[in-house]
Amino acid sequence: MVKRLFYLLLLPLISCIDPYEVELEEGAQLLTVDGMITTEPGKQSVRLTRSDTYGSVFEGLIRPVSNATVIIRDNTGKVVFLEEEEAGIYWTSENFATEVGKTYTLQIQTSNGTVYTSLPETVQPVPEINSLSVQTIRTPVEGEEIDKSGIQVVAEITDPADQNNFYYWESAPAVYVLRTRPDLYTPRPSDTNTSREPQPKDCCIVCFRTETVNEGVFIAQDDNFNGLTTKVPVAYIEDDGLRFITTYRADIRQISISQEAYRFLKLVKQQTEISGSVFDPPPATIRGNMINLENPEETVLGFFMVGSETQRRIYIDQSDLTFAQSEAIIPDDCRLSDGADIDPPADWNP
Incomplete structure (x- = not known):
């Protein structure tokens, strides 16, 4: 009888528990640039995406950046326009190749008018x-x-x-x-x-x-x-x-x-080789060589490499x-x- 009374008293307490909903602020959508051009002739690409740091329960974590204007400019003033053939992936012409000794810069204008540029990269032999x-x-x-x-x-x-x-x-x-x-x-x-x-x-x-x-x-x-x-x-x-x-x-x-690209890849290597040990360095955002011309403080991920x-x-x-x-x-x-x-x-x- 005592046990039955205890269960009856406990049921109202259980039925009154409401689920606790956690609301997280949406993470910043960071522009990520993944591109490398070399002296090997052929179609070469630059990939643009935006990623969330957290939020949306990781839904749509990586989104292609479409309808951008993407160009490569060298130190002689020559400009090459890249064409978007897949969502967020922009390609050069068939026989594009860099030249040793020349310096190249990637420039991006997104569909909302924001302009990004890379720091100059010089091709070394x-x-x-x-x-x-x-x-x-x-x-x-x-x-x-x-x-x-x-x-x-x-x-x-x-x-x-x-x-x-x-x-x-x-x-x-x-x-x-x-x-x-x-x-x-x-x-x-x-x-x-x-x-x-x-x-x-x-x-x-x-x-x-x-x-x-x-x-x-x-x-x-x-x-x-x-x-x-x-x-x-x-x-x-x-x-x-x-x-x-x-x-x-x-x-x-x-x-x-370049030395700057080497430093960037070295940090990437250190992050990818983290084993979960207490002696591992803490993960960190690795900034590349891309900047927002209007807002230099904006974090842009990735690196435009030239070689x-x-x-x-x-x-x-x-x-x-x-x-x-x-x-x-x-x-x-x-x-x-x-x-x-x-x-x-x-x-x-x-």
């Missing part, structure tokens, strides 16, 4: 990549019996002695031989097909898959190797059980950048690895995988 080699990297994973692994690409370069050089490496789209198991194909249940019986496909087992992999920020300055030949890590490619079954082709871009570029290609065979992940199984036609094609690239030459 870049040495060739003498050679590329690979080494296997194994990383123990807590609670797992099998290590995480991948390939580190190492470049040998001869640094010029007569100048202070800053380097940035990026991986161009890579191609690898993708092998799948269409003979193991089993359709998923649907309204018209409830069978779970295997239905092997006749084709296709081998395709060539194109992907873009940029894991980490790879930069260097020549303080410790000025005028010397040295080897530097320039890329990391994780072994996912598919990439290194047979042959993987990587193209490495070596780009000269000279050289590339080198390497083919990686499974035999080059000292440790490999177990082969992953895709039980379907290889042509249905993203970026896959039955025909090899015209310049495929392992």
